[in-house]
Amino acid sequence: MDFELFERLAHDAMRSSHAIVAFVSCEVSYSGRAETFLERGDRILLVKPDRSVLIHQPSGSVPVNYMKGGSELSLERGEGRIVLHAAHKAERAWLDVSVFAVHGALSQRLEDAQRLDLAGNERDMSDWIRDNPRCIGEGFRPIAREEQTDVGFIDVFGHDGSGTLVVVECKRVTASLSAVDQLRRYVERVKRARGTQQVRGVLAAPAITPNALEMLASLGFAFCRVDPPKRLERWARDQKRLGEF
Amino acid sequence: MDFELFERLAHDAMRSSHAIVAFVSCEVSYSGRAETFLERGDRILLVKPDRSVLIHQPSGSVPVNYMKGGSELSLERGEGRIVLHAAHKAERAWLDVSVFAVHGALSQRLEDAQRLDLAGNERDMSDWIRDNPRCIGEGFRPIAREEQTDVGFIDVFGHDGSGTLVVVECKRVTASLSAVDQLRRYVERVKRARGTQQVRGVLAAPAITPNALEMLASLGFAFCRVDPPKRLERWARDQKRLGEF
DNA sequence: GGGGAGAGATGCCGC
DNA sequence: GCGGCATTTCTCCCC
Numbered sequence: 071m072d073f074e075l076f077e078r079l080a081h082d083a084m085r086s087s088h089a090i091v092a093f094v095s096c097e098v099s100y101s102g103r104a105e106t107f108l109e110r111g112d113r114i115l116l117v118k119p120d121r122s123v124l125i126h127q128p129s130g131s132v133p134v135n136y137m138k139g140g141s142e143l144s145l146e147r148g149e150g151r152i153v154l155h156a157a158h159k160a161e162r163a164w165l166d167v168s169v170f171a172v173h174g175a176l177s178q179r180l181e182d183a184q185r186l187d188l189a190g191n192e193r194d195m196s197d198w199i200r201d202n203p204r205c206i207g208e209g210f211r212p213i214a215r216e217e218q219t220d221v222g223f224i225d226v227f228g229h230d231g232s233g234t235l236v237v238v239e240c241k242r243v244t245a246s247l248s249a250v251d252q253l254r255r256y257v258e259r260v261k262r263a264r265g266t267q268q269v270r271g272v273l274a275a276p277a278i279t280p281n282a283l284e285m286l287a288s289l290g291f292a293f294c295r296v297d298p299p300k301r302l303e304r305w306a307r308d309q310k311r312l313g314e315f
Numbered sequence: 316m317d318f319e320l321f322e323r324l325a326h327d328a329m330r331s332s333h334a335i336v337a338f339v340s341c342e343v344s345y346s347g348r349a350e351t352f353l354e355r356g357d358r359i360l361l362v363k364p365d366r367s368v369l370i371h372q373p374s375g376s377v378p379v380n381y382m383k384g385g386s387e388l389s390l391e392r393g394e395g396r397i398v399l400h401a402a403h404k405a406e407r408a409w410l411d412v413s414v415f416a417v418h419g420a421l422s423q424r425l426e427d428a429q430r431l432d433l434a435g436n437e438r439d440m441s442d443w444i445r446d447n448p449r450c451i452g453e454g455f456r457p458i459a460r461e462e463q464t465d466v467g468f469i470d471v472f473g474h475d476g477s478g479t480l481v482v483v484e485c486k487r488v489t490a491s492l493s494a495v496d497q498l499r500r501y502v503e504r505v506k507r508a509r510g511t512q513q514v515r516g517v518l519a520a521p522a523i524t525p526n527a528l529e530m531l532a533s534l535g536f537a538f539c540r541v542d543p544p545k546r547l548e549r550w551a552r553d554q555k556r557l558g559e560f
Numbered sequence: 561g562g563g564g565a566g567a568g569a570t571g572c573c574g575c
Numbered sequence: 576g577c578g579g580c581a582t583t584t585c586t587c588c589c590c
Contacts, residue, residue: 089359089373091336093423103488103568104435105545111427114334114361122376128334128425131367131383132585135431136568138376163568174421178338180373182356186380190349192581218574221492221526222579242581243348246564247466251496252580255530279563281466285500300350348583377570381583408583437566463589467564487566491579497565524578 073152076172080117080145080154083177087119092175094167098125098135102163108134110170115154117143119180123156123165137165190300192242196225198299199238199274203228205296206238206272219263224256225274234268235260242298245275250285257291318397321417325362325390325399328422332364337420339412343370343380347408353379355415360399362388364425368401368410382410435545437487441470443544444483444519448473450541451483451517464508469501470519479513480505487543490520495530502536 076092083090092115098108108125113134116124120139127134141156148168156165196215203210209231217224226238237260239253250273257271271291278286278293286293321337328335337360343353353370358379361369365384372379386401393413401410441460448455454476462469471483482505484498495518502516516536523531523538531538 089338091338091359091361091421093334093336093421093425100568101545104433104543106431106433106568108431109429111429112423112425113427114336114425116336116359116361116371118371118373118375120374122374124371124376126361126363126369127427127429128363129365129367129384130363130585131369131378131381132569133376136376138570139374161568173423176336176338176419176421178357178418180338180357180359182358182372184354184356184372186351186353188349188351188583190583216573220575220578221530223574244563247500248493248496248565251493251500255492255496281563285466298349300346345583351583375571377584383583383585406583433568435568461588465563465590468589487568489578493579526578 073147073169073172076169076175077145077147077152079175079177083117084143086179088177088179089119090117090175090177091115092169093173094169094175095171095173096125096167096169098168099166100135100164102158102161102165106135112173115167115169117154121156123154123167125167135165135167137163141165190242190298192225192240192298194301195240195242195274195296195298196238199226199240199296206236206274206294210236219256219259221255221259222252224260227260230270234270235264235266236270236272238272238274238294240296241273241275243275244277244279245273245282245293246279247282247285249273249275249278250282250289250291253286253291254289318392318414318417321414321420322390322392322397324420324422328362329388331424333422333424334364335362335420335422336360337414338418339414339420340416340418341370341412341414343413344411345380345409347403347406347410351380357418360412360414362399366401368399368412370412380410380412382408386410435487435543437470437485437543439546440485440487440519440541440543441483444471444485444541451481451519451539455481464501464504466500466504467497469505472505475515479515480509480511481515481517483517483519483539485541486518486520488520489522489524490518490527490538491524492527492530494518494520494523495527495534495536498531498536499534 114126122139123137137156154167212228225240274296359371367384368382370380382401399412457473470485519541
């Protein structure tokens with residue numbers, strides 16, 4: 071595919087809000103939050119109708135360069151190349167993609183009003199703890215979930231029935247030192263705000279690293295093993311793999 | 316484009332390690348770290364030679380669903396659909412893309428041996444502080460950079476000339492509460508390891524949030540304004556935008 | 561392989 | 576818009 075075809079495709083796609091995908095040989099420069107340069111190679115270029123730009127190398131699931139939606143886009147014809155400029159003034163970011171060859175390109179108008187339905191996040195987990203308080207301790211009584219403080223929100227807040235306040239921090243994956251930091255910050259804030267030293271800290275997660283457990287113990291907090299709930303997990307069970315490549 | 320063509324393209328691409336891009340109408344199910352479902356709509360499907368899979372909606376710069384490289388891929392023909400299965404046993408993750416229509420598709424062999432060259436990250440910043448210690452304080456003497464402890468590494472470690480140890484934590488963006496937590500953890504660790512209370516904590520960043528500054532002060536630590544160095548920032552200055560769409 | 565932390569993190573929600 | 580934080584975070588580095 072030559073430059074003229076690519077240029078016309080890109081122009082038409084931009085005008086009519088199509089998405090563009092292209093296999094190109096290119097080099098890439100970026101300046102914004104950092105400065106990057108990527109020498110010439112074959113990549114996948116993706117331009118969406120919201121004027122976001124993605125550049126993917128042949129390996130890896132993360133784009134090597136990108137611009138968020140809302141960029142100003144322009145094409146410039148150079149010597150033996152065509153340059154896609156993307157400028158995001160609000161973010162003070164610039165991306166230049168110098169395309170030396172176009173191996174193939176497509177554009178398409180896309181219709182999609184759907185939103186992702188997700189189960190098994192941390193909010194589901196704190197919901198579950200609120201509805202199953204016994205997992206935290208025999209007398210645990212939840213008062214609030216996602217209680218706002220000025221240093222962040224407490225996942226589950228309650229008391230143990232004998233007047234002692236309980237702060238629960240949830241993690242849906244193995245808890246690390248930063249989770250203990252977070253819990254400590256909330257407990258200190260509650261102690262100060264309520265004028266009491268009677269505040270227990272509980273870290274609820276499926277697992278915890280040894281260092282985090284040691285720090286937790288040194289602060290007098292408790293670990294409580296809880297797995298994140300996955301409400302839709304039936305569908306993938308016992309699925310059969312047919313037509314293996 | 317019909318299913319037979321798409322199926323043949325996909326088969327051939329898999330066999331010869333091509334990348335595939337396609338505009339498809341599809342629904343998507345994922346089960347792994349969480350469970351997700353996405354109802355039918357038009358999306359961009361990307362399958363790379365490393366067997367990573369990306370699904371992009373028309374908007375946004377982040378894929379709505381994905382699988383990392385190393386998945387097992389298979390195609391299954393169903394009623395009015397063709398299903399791409401991706402299974403990652405090590406991660407216990409499964410992705411099913413049910414394709415109802417193929418608006419267009421391409422495959423291509425890609426050659427790319429280049430790696431991204433980046434300037435302006437936090438390591439550049441701690442390098443710069445080590446080489447320009449006066450920015451931390453008049454008598455600051457750096458000893459080590461990225462000093463390893465069992466609770467993380469200290470960005471810059473030194474003393475102030477009068478025997479007091481100094482721990483510097485760098486952030487390349489506005490420092491928040493978690494940066495203060497990190498600094499506190501390192502200072503406590505150094506106090507314990509060296510058996511002294513004479514340890515100063517310094518947070519170096521271009522800015523700091525009010526809450527973080529308050530917590531920093533309450534711990535007796537200091538803030539020090541430092542901007543991250545960008546060594547390649549010349550290229551993007553004064554660039555002209557030609558051929559605006 | 562696990563732990564810890566940075567990332568051009570991104571995106572969401574609450575104030 | 577800022578602040579705080581989860582993320583199917585991802586990736587890198589070091590032990």
